[in-house]
Amino acid sequence: MTDSTDPAVAPADAEPGERHASWLELFFDLTAVAGVAQLAHLLHGGPSWPDLGLYVVMFVAFWTGWMLFTVYGNVSGDEARVWTLLAGMFGLAVMAAAVHGVREGTQAGAFALAYVLVRSVAGKAWGRRREYVADLPITQMGFGLTPWIVSMWFDGAARYALWALGLAVDLAVMFSVSSKRLTARVDEEYAQTAARGRGAGRAVRLRAAYTDPAHLGERLGLFVLIVLGEGIAQVVSAASDIPWDRALYGAGAGSFVLLILLWELSLRHGSGGVPLLRENTLPTRLSLPLHSFVAGSVAAMAAALGDCVAHADEAVPERVRWLLCAGLAVFLLVAGVALVCSGRGAGRALLWAGPPVALVVAVGGLAREVRPGPLVWLLVLAAWWPVLLRLRFDRPAAPASPDHMSS
Template structure:
């Protein structure tokens, strides 16, 4: 074990693994700092439920999520058990913690600090890639490509730290576009060294659990900070029903089949599937904040327009993201079945958005009941279709002659 700690980076390949690879203790520990960062983002949104507050939440969520994605995909290709990578992980955790501290004023007074933190994180990731490329010639083309693209983006982020907020924000958008498009343009190189598909799916599932936890925290926090009543308890239970339904819809059909297109250099499908998890994650966190605010009211009181829109738009975003994810997940069945699943999710999202538009007279309890119903119905429809798909054919059905082709 001690000898392995001093070894240089080693390339991981699925075909070389004796057993299926799972998240390491270091990766699980690493996730904890992103739990804290997500909690700070949720707290910031809770203190400013408005269109500007939601925009701020989304803008700051993206770079934090992208930091996690960057570290995760590095760890799927290279062994992260060495002393060097462990020290890199420690530094990155400290940087993400600093990013979380700067979240509350990330678009104003703390914007420069947030930008510098992001630059530092990306620089450590670039150094990891360059170190891996130095020791592994087969990976050098890919690591150089990533280091170049990510380095250009980091340079723009560094410049943004010295600009006023409007210009800074514009440069952030350009920089993130470069970051997100760098893997998209590396298809030929990725095909030679694809990530570990089972490991990526597990890691993304773990991050989804992290953000789902914010929904549970929202229920617990809402009940803990306010006097209990039958109405608030019902709202809390319905909030848990929403979280449980979204967990069911995602994890009962969790499938990373679109990622397999990376093995032949087709990055568009794989990255569309991956990037669809970004609005899903943001929606799950925002939904927890929305439920917490509804619990704070008397169950018969009418929530504010901002609170109603926050909850409904968050759930609609989750359902639309699931519609896209399920449509691309080939292992779920035929194209027709996947279209039906996506249609279910989309229709339910539209209904939830209609509640936001016309539900200005709905009490907190009635609103969360209808939103929970929209989510639970999705689970019931999936169960119904699953039971029909697995039902044995009857004698009548099997005796019917097949139609000529």
């Protein structure tokens, strides 16, 4: 399922060569390692509703900053300015360092200022290139940045509400503005500027640029891999601090298997880190939000898995249980959406995602005294279901034998 007015890939006459992440891009991704770790630690012990809301806002903000510079490197290729990427890296590092201070109320201003600067540097990078990314409208339409600037004059809940508003505006723009509409808007702005009497010589006509889908998919997959790595780190760290017994073996092994299944669905049977999504079936502006939902849900599960292993001999606290179940439910729901977008039909999506989501919700609501081992293995069962169906019913057709072809 694709938008006929919004190509999922660059035009055929601009086919890029095969590219892989450069050393600079991999160095830049170290900020993602730091940021995901800091954000996941916010959820330890089971978050309250305000803590969970703040986590969602900060994760999406951090992911947005990372994504904008990732797309800049993707489109610019060898022409990307090293200092531009390093400036973005520094801004993201400041955001990561301020995470814990945001919850305590001491570094909220620093987090917001760093985000505004990250967005501004990313915007100026496209201005210098005299380009706009046709399949990513927020590179040209920065309406969502205004609430972040206004938030500098507010404190507490009002400030966080403005952050959420800004991110909601950006998401709305990404879902609603196609490349065709964005191109028309850019051309209209150029015509208006030229007609104001300033002369067409002073008006700057921006060129449309397109992402390299294969390279961008690799970068998005690496981000999901980083988040899965945080899950492994949380489990290993928790296991290293407690006595090893049968309860730990059950919870630890189950956590490892669950992370393997998430990797299987996202990176082996998905595209760009989005589980069960076929390549080149969605425009960039639509696949990127799905990626953020996947990455945020897996990071939340990473924190919950660490708590489960750390208290393997006790009943799982209600907030930890719900965090783990809700994270997996979001992941599976995105997989269901990806199935529909990949043209596999609503019926198949319901069959593949419906039963595991129902199981996860039931476990979250009813398993009130469950211990970590049984809880994690129930979730393994839920995540295994779409993997099983994928292997059973969605295998590529086997090549015909020579005898069959000759007949």
